[in-house]
Amino acid sequence: MLKVSGLEASYGESQVLFGVTLEVGAQEIVALLGRNGMGKSTTVAAIMGILPPQRGEIVFDGRPIQRLPPYRIAKAGLGLVPEGRQVFPNLTVRENLVATAANRAGRSAPWTVAKVLELFPLLAPRLDRLAGVLSGGEQQMLAIGRALMTNPRLLILDEATEGLAPLIRAEIWRCLERLKRTGHAVLVIDKNIRTLIRIADRHYILERGRIVWSGTSAELEAQPELHVRYLGV
Numbered sequence: 001m002l003k004v005s006g007l008e009a010s011y012g013e014s015q016v017l018f019g020v021t022l023e024v025g026a027q028e029i030v031a032l033l034g035r036n037g038m039g040k041s042t043t044v045a046a047i048m049g050i051l052p053p054q055r056g057e058i059v060f061d062g063r064p065i066q067r068l069p070p071y072r073i074a075k076a077g078l079g080l081v082p083e084g085r086q087v088f089p090n091l092t093v094r095e096n097l098v099a100t101a102a103n104r105a106g107r108s109a110p111w112t113v114a115k116v117l118e119l120f121p122l123l124a125p126r127l128d129r130l131a132g133v134l135s136g137g138e139q140q141m142l143a144i145g146r147a148l149m150t151n152p153r154l155l156i157l158d159e160a161t162e163g164l165a166p167l168i169r170a171e172i173w174r175c176l177e178r179l180k181r182t183g184h185a186v187l188v189i190d191k192n193i194r195t196l197i198r199i200a201d202r203h204y205i206l207e208r209g210r211i212v213w214s215g216t217s218a219e220l221e222a223q224p225e226l227h228v229r230y231l232g233v
């Protein structure tokens with residue numbers, strides 16, 4: 001579904017990605033791992049067209065997207081839950097959900113506010129509150145719900161469980177497993193390697209802007225030296 005090859009990107013003079021290559025198949029949960037500052041969020045920014053890549057190819061559903069502007073990439077079916085959530089604080093929960101909603105892929109059963117509330121029941125009593133007053137966990141659920149309302153076929157989550165209580169984290173993981181069962185693909189960036197080994201199908205490790213290892217959950221579990229060397233755990 002998503003094929004990234006030889007991706008290079010820079011902030012001004014400083015090159016951060018040096019040839020990132022990765023794939024996400026339909027109905028796959030794929031993890032992008034690596035310590036802070038290794039280029040995970042930059043990879044996501046390049047895929048979404050926020051930081052247009054200098055070299056490399058990004059193919060989504062057989063179509064090159066690396067030169068498209070962000071809104072067209074989103075329209076092609078990629079949804080981002082950005083690092084730090086970035087919900088609209090001065091809009092209500094309901095307004096956040098509908099502000100960017102679109103049934104881009106022309107789905108027969110698109111996401112609706114009701115469906116998002118079914119996925120995250122905690123949001124239901126807060127529909128008319130301003131997003132800015134929600135707890136961190138509630139804002140994260142809202143950020144995921146907002147991305148789902150654009151009806152993406154590939155959802156990208158950048159540090160979605162960062163700083164959240166264990167119970168809320170579990171909710172987010174449960175949501176990903178459910179998305180996978182309903183035919184979505186997910187690219188997930190997270191530090192919870194134990195959980196990722198349990199729920200992701202495959203993993204890539206990014207080190208200073210290069211993919212240095214990729215493999216299945218079983219392979220990652222069998223190589224604890226990788227965790228120490230590249231992930232600092």
Ligand SMILES: Nc1ncnc2c1ncn2[C@@H]1O[C@H](COP(=O)(O)OP(=O)(O)O)[C@@H](O)[C@H]1O
Binds near residue numbers: 036037039041042
């Ligand atoms: N907006 C920016 N301008 C300049 N440098 C940046 C910017 N964002 C990130 N960087 C640098 O790019 C590198 C990769 O950052 P990032 O992709 O955010 O890493 P990760 O998400 O893996 O923690 C880091 O050295 C970081 O300091």
Ligand SMILES: [Mg+2]
Binds near residue numbers: 041042158
């Ligand atoms: Mg990051």
